[in-house]
Amino acid sequence: AQKVTQAQTEISVVEKEDVTLDCVYETRDTTYYLFWYKQPPSGELVFLIRRNSFDEQNEISGRYSWNFQKSTSSFNFTITASQVVDSAVYFCALNWYSGGSNYKLTFGKGTLLTVNP
Amino acid sequence: GAVVSQHPSRVICKSGTSVKIECRSLDFQATTMFWYRQFPKQSLMLMATSNEGSKATYEQGVEKDKFLINHASLTLSTLTVTSAHPEDSSFYICSAEIAGTQETQYFGPGTRLLVL
Numbered sequence: 001a002q003k004v005t006q007a008q009t010e011i012s013v014v015e016k017e018d019v020t021l022d023c024v025y026e027t028r029d030t031t032y033y034l035f036w037y038k039q040p041p042s043g044e045l046v047f048l049i050r051r052n053s054f055d056e057q058n059e060i061s062g063r064y065s066w067n068f069q070k071s072t073s074s075f076n077f078t079i080t081a082s083q084v085v086d087s088a089v090y091f092c093a094l095n096w097y098s099g100g101s102n103y104k105l106t107f108g109k110g111t112l113l114t115v116n117p
Numbered sequence: 118g119a120v121v122s123q124h125p126s127r128v129i130c131k132s133g134t135s136v137k138i139e140c141r142s143l144d145f146q147a148t149t150m151f152w153y154r155q156f157p158k159q160s161l162m163l164m165a166t167s168n169e170g171s172k173a174t175y176e177q178g179v180e181k182d183k184f185l186i187n188h189a190s191l192t193l194s195t196l197t198v199t200s201a202h203p204e205d206s207s208f209y210i211c212s213a214e215i216a217g218t219q220e221t222q223y224f225g226p227g228t229r230l231l232v233l
Contacts, residue, residue, distance in 0.1 A: 005168075033220050043155075043208055045224040052220070069170045091160065095220060102149065103219045105212075 002027045002096045006108035013082055021077045021111045023092030024055045029053075033095035033103075034075045039110070040052065048090075051075065062105050082115045089113070121146055121213050128140065130201055131233055137197045138228045140211030146191035147213035154185075155208040165199060166222035167194045201232045 003026040013019045025034065036048040049059060051068050059066050062079045079086055089110045098104040120143040130136050138148055148169045153161040166188050167173045173186035183205075185197040192208050194213075198205055212222035 029202065035221075037224075041227070043210075043224075044226040045161075047221075095222070098158055101219070102168075103214075104163060104166070104167055105151070105222055106163075109160045116176075 002029075002067050002094055002104075002106045004094050004106055004108035006090075006092055006111050007093065008111045009109070010112045010114070012114045012116065015030065015084060016081050017115075018078060019082050019113065019115075021079075021090050021092075023075045023077065023108060025073050025092070025094045027094060027096055030094050035065065035091075035093040035095065035105070036075075036077050037091045037093065039091060040061065045091075048077075049090045055074050079113075082113075083113050084117055087113060087115045118144055119215060119223040121223050121225040122191060123211055123228050124210075124226060127186075127217070127229045129231045129233065132198055132202050135197055135199045136201055136230060137195055138172065138209055138211075138230075140194045140196070140225050141191045142213045142223070145213075145223075146216040148191060148216045149195075149214045150188055150194040150210045151159075151198050152186060153210045153212070155210060155227075157208075161202065161210060164196075192227075201230070203232045206230055206232045 005024045032053045034051045038046040063077045067076045091110045092108040094106045122141045138201045150167045152164045155161045164179045165173045165175045167188040175181045188194040210227040212224045
C-alpha cells in the first residue's frame with residue numbers, strides 16, 4: 001500500500017533559522033512522483049516541487065532545497081534562513097499508478113511550521 | 118498556465134439542503150478531475166476520481182448518493198452535496214490533470230462549506 005509519513009506534526013522556529021521537514025514514503029511501484037505543497041491559512045495549496053522516481057538529484061530553489069533518497073524512501077525539505085511568511089502547513093505527497101489510466105495522490109498528514117519573529 | 122478555479126469559495130447552508138460546487142480548468146482540458154475533503158487540522162483525503170463522460174470512482178467510505186459528481190465536459194466537474202448535514206462541513210478541494218498527462222494535479226483554491 002502507498003503511504004506517506006510526516007512524523008513532525010508541528011515545528012516552531014525563530015526567524016533566520018534553518019528548518020528541515022521530513023517525509024518518508026512507502027510504495028512498491030518503480031514509477032512514482034513525489035510532491036511538496038504549502039498550504040497557508042487561506043487554504044489554497046501552493047505547488048513547491050515535483051520529483052519523479054528516476055531522478056534522485058537534489059534540488060535547490062532560492063531558500064528551498066529538497067533531498068530525495070530512494071535508499072531510505074525519503075524526500076526531505078529544507079528551508080534556509082526561514083521567514084515569517086514561511087509559516088504554513090506543508091504537505092508531502094506521493095502520486096502513484098492506481099490502475100486503468102489513473103494516478104492517485106496520497107498526502108502525508110502535514111507539518112505545521114510556525115516561524116516566529 | 119494550468120489554472121483551476123472553484124465556485125463558490127465559501128458557502129453556508131441549512132441542514133437538509135443541497136449544495137453544488139463547481140471546478141473548472143481555465144486554460145487546459147482535463148479528462149480527469151479529483152475531489153478531496155479536508156477537515157480542520159487534517160490532511161486532504163481523496164473522495165472520488167472523475168473522468169469526463171463516465172461515472173466517477175468513489176473511494177471507500179464515501180457515499181456516492183450523497184456526493185454526486187458530474188464531469189460533463191473537459192473543463193468542468195461539479196460536486197453536489199445532497200441533503201447536507203453539519204458533519205459535511207469541511208473544506209472541499211478539486212484538482213485536475215492536463216489531458217494526456219497524469220503526473221501532476223493542479224489544485225483549485227477550495228470551497229469552505231458550513232452546514233448549519
